[in-house]
Structure formats: C-alpha cells, structure tokens
Amino acid sequence: GAVVSQHPSWVICKSGTSVKIECRSLDFQATTMFWYRQFPKQSLMLMATSNEGSKATYEQGVEKDKFLINHASLTLSTLTVTSAHPEDSSFYICSARGQTGIGYRYNEQFFGPGTRLTVL
Amino acid sequence: GENVEQHPSTLSVQEGDSAVIKCTYSDSASNYFPWYKQELGKGPQLIIDIRSNVGEKKDQRIAVTLNKTAKHFSLHITETQPEDSAVYFCAARGSQAGTALIFGKGTTLSVSS
Numbered sequence: 371g372a373v374v375s376q377h378p379s380w381v382i383c384k385s386g387t388s389v390k391i392e393c394r395s396l397d398f399q400a401t402t403m404f405w406y407r408q409f410p411k412q413s414l415m416l417m418a419t420s421n422e423g424s425k426a427t428y429e430q431g432v433e434k435d436k437f438l439i440n441h442a443s444l445t446l447s448t449l450t451v452t453s454a455h456p457e458d459s460s461f462y463i464c465s466a467r468g469q470t471g472i473g474y475r476y477n478e479q480f481f482g483p484g485t486r487l488t489v490l
Numbered sequence: 491g492e493n494v495e496q497h498p499s500t501l502s503v504q505e506g507d508s509a510v511i512k513c514t515y516s517d518s519a520s521n522y523f524p525w526y527k528q529e530l531g532k533g534p535q536l537i538i539d540i541r542s543n544v545g546e547k548k549d550q551r552i553a554v555t556l557n558k559t560a561k562h563f564s565l566h567i568t569e570t571q572p573e574d575s576a577v578y579f580c581a582a583r584g585s586q587a588g589t590a591l592i593f594g595k596g597t598t599l600s601v602s603s
Binding site: 402421479 | 593
C-alpha cells in the first residue's frame with residue numbers, strides 16, 4: 371500500500387517559537403493532503419485540506435495564520451505552528467490522497483504516523 | 491457538514507468473544523465508510539472499508555455492515571484476541587471531490603485473556 375511519512379515523529383519546543391512538521395507521500399502523488407489534530411483520548415479533528423498548488427481550506431475554528439500549511443509539491447505538505455503555546459500541544463496527523471489509479475482504491479486516504487508536539 | 495456518532499466509547503470483552511461497534515452518519519450523500527485501528531502513539535491504520543453500493547464486507551475475522559436507509563454502519567470482530575485491543579474509529583466521507591474523512595469519537599476495545 372501507499373506510504374505516508376511524517377517528520378519529526380516528536381518535537382518539544384519553547385512557548386513562542388515556531389515548529390514545522392513535514393508530511394510526505396513516499397510512493398504516490400498526493401493531489402490532496404489533510405491535516406488532523408488529536409488531543410489525548412479524543413478523536414481526530416480535521417484542521418485543513420490542501421490541494422497541490424492551492425491555498426489550504428481551513429475548518430471552522432482553526433486559525434490559518436497560526437497553522438500555516440504549504441502543499442508545494444505532489445509529495446510534500448508542511449504544517450507550521452507559529453508562536454506555539456502549551457495549548458497547541460497535541461498529536462498532529464497528516465493524511466494524503468492520490469488520484470484513483472492502479473493499486474489505489476477509490477481515492478483511499480492514507481495516514482502518516484503522526485507527530486507529537488509538546489510546547490513548554 | 492458530516493457528523494459521525496460512534497458507540498460505545500469503551501468495550502470490554504473476553505478473548506474469543508465477538509465485539510460490535512456502531513456508527514451513524516448525518517450526510518446522506520456520504521459514500522465511503524472506513525474503519526481504523528489506532529494503537530497508542532501511532533497513526534490510524536485502515537482495517538476495513540465499505541462503499542455505499544455494498545451492504546456488507548468481510549475480511550477474515552472482521553466484517554462491516556452498512557444500512558444506507560438508516561445511515562448507520564457497524565464493525566464486527568469475531569474471535570477477539572488480546573492484540574485486537576486498541577482504539578477503533580469509524581469515519582465517513584461525502585461524495586464531493588476533495589472531501590476529507592470525518593471521524594467518530596472512537597471506541598476503546600479491551601480484550602482480556
């Protein structure tokens with residue numbers, strides 16, 4: 371199956387600093403990428419949807435100036451948490467969807483392993 | 491937008507028993523319903539999925555059923571094993587291009603030996 375990687379797997383930063391998380395589709399071209407946030411013992415909450423070369427669409431309540439998303443290529447999307455605060459500490463998970471084709475069923479959405487962000 | 495409800499939030503069974511998790515969705519246009527298993531500190535892993543043109547799908551010990559009229563779908567795990575213990579999420583997605591999966595709140599399944 372298709373593989374999605376995230377880097378870093380965990381990061382600890384000081385309050386007020388910015389953190390960048392990378393999401394890569396390793397063996398397919400991701401026309402659409404999604405970013406989710408998951409707090410402890412809670413579900414995955416969609417933050418934003420991005421299509422390659424276009425501006426991301428953010429869900430209601432997600433600050434686009436705080437969570438900067440870039441989807442500059444078909445294999446890479448980045449999420450930058452700007453001026454991070456302790457309440458931004460969470461598990462961030464990206465997901466990628468490629469074009470329907472051989473080996474991919476019905477625009478299946480593939481998930482990365484997640485990035486644990488801790489803001490001190 | 492889509493809203494997915496999932497029950498129960500926790501489920502404890504004995505090894506060898508069956509486990510059933512149920513979900514309902516709100517958007518009648520949704521046409522794709524996957525189930526994910528998530529272990530602590532890891533991303534969700536797809537275990538089975540079903541499309542709206544199918545009523546039931548089975549893969550070894552795991553099966554999913556879909557009732558489009560009632561807008562609910564269920565995950566059935568038979569002959570549970572301790573390694574089945576994890577958090578399970580259902581999800582639904584609408585038919586529009588670019589639509590993301592919307593998740594239920596999750597079910598923590600504990601299988602005791």
